[in-house]
Amino acid sequence: MARAGLVTSPPSPAWCVLGRGGGGRTVLVLLPAEGEELSHRDCAPEELAEAVARIEAEHSPRWVWSDAAAWYPRLLAAGVTLERCHDLRLVHRILRHSELVREADGLRAADEWDTPLDPYEPPRETGATLFDIDAGSSRSGAVPGEIEETLAELTRQREAIDGSREAPRLRLLIAAESAGALIAAELQAAGIPWDVVEHDRILTEALGPRPSPGAAPERMVSAAAEVRTALGDPLVSLDSPPKLLRALHRAGIDVSSTSQWELQGHEHPAVEPLLRYKKMSRLLTANGWAWLDEWVHEDRYRPVYVPGGVVTGRWASSGGGALQIPRRLRPALCAAPGWLLVSADVSQLEPRVLAAMSADRQMIAAGAGKDLYSGIVEAGIVTTRQEAKVGVLGALYGGTTGDSGRVVPRLRRTFPEAMALVDGAAATGERGGTVTTWLGRSSPAPEESWTLAQRTANQPDAPAGEQERSRRSERDRGRFTRNFVVQGTAAEWALSWMAALRLRLARFPEVAEDERASASGPVFSRRAHLAFFLHDEVIVHAPAEQAEAAATAIRESADAAGRLLFPGSPIDFPLDLQITERSAEK
DNA sequence: GGAAACAGCGCG
């Protein structure tokens, strides 16, 4: 009954709203349960962390603020963690688009809440700097973060939720999204334990020793020389696609672009060193020594996560490329001495989410307790696991050609409910409609110009070229909405997983602080904590004696997330789980 | 001379 526990609020759900007041002070408004008295107080910047910690200990309220990204980092720095929050800016963007909200005009009018906070901009609230001015009195418009506007937005949002067609689902989504905001700030504060020596070793092995500034590494220089010799062009730039393409043509290599997948089909002696050069160039520019200098300090890599940064609800990152760390650098992700990494990823998250959403019994059965793709092979639908994978991805992404185009029709016969769900989402998108995830995040409506252009092109007298272009545009949008419902619901599952895990880990006992683990700061060097998240994968950094318990917590949380989203469904979400000192390359 | 777009490639 995990679901009921979250949906029907406990008897006295205090909310504590944080906002900027006058004179650089912060106002705290405690919204109590009915019948109790509303209370508020304000405090100076240097008193804030202590005041928040005291209220958290006494009432454990849901903290309401403009953005976790603006308020939470300095609380964490002061050693304060919070259990739950309501992130108005993230929630605003969900509610104003959601099809489940009946009346969103008020929210849409408050468009100052639509702007995502620029993570590079220093936080503009709480008056924690000495130079803070009293913004409240000097501005005319409503400003997120000021206490009056914060309370007004909370009221708008509560009305929108209470009046929605499916308030319980929306409440789950909002709680999960807000938990994500806490987690993102905590992940950044804790940092990813990073072994600079190992990273340097991988770079040196691949590229040669670190060159002096401005120079290219040895092995890139020699690979480039091989390419130029083979092309008979001693000066050609390998970093300029147009120039390189012309040089390739002059050497008789018939390609339409310089991308690796097109090059690798050709026999020419320039191809092998060129592909080698491209690999090295990529590693150097994206995650080379300059990246190490910029992003890793005191054994921690601290990327910037952007919760809700993708339309589907997935996280994005901004700076540091947290979600694109190449697998070959994974071994640099390494536990502090005396600590361990507990890594877990969900097998075939998206297909399983689709199976659960559509309650497709055959598809659920194919994945029950094992690899879903192997299950499809065993059911006799295809002959190889690779075929099953390509077919399922084609179903999720709207593939029509090649292997996936051949397998999808067979999947449609075997898994009719699952396929009907994604096919329906695609049809809605092609018509210009909106689709919605399991918990209520809706896809953005198409631009007005798009709808208009489609209507014009669909007139019988429209030029054939225009009609063709219009059909292609419709299909593009259909593939987007087809994938949106699945990718978005998978993101909701992952948030629920992490939210449950985070609360379990917070109840772990404290251990003695370790010298190297202390690089994670006062909060995260005394017990197991989340260190990494990547769509369907988490890594917990744990004192060795807590690693087994952390693994159990990860599994329990995955089960809890499944029950929370799909109560009563037989769907399962098996994990690949490993306890190691060093992350595996795979 | 700086912003925007593109190419290419890393991740799920």
Place this chain on the structure above:
DNA sequence: AAAGCGCGCTGTTTCC
């Protein structure tokens, strides 16, 4: 062997 969805980041080219 690539395709079909969603991203970020770098270096280069193009545009204003």
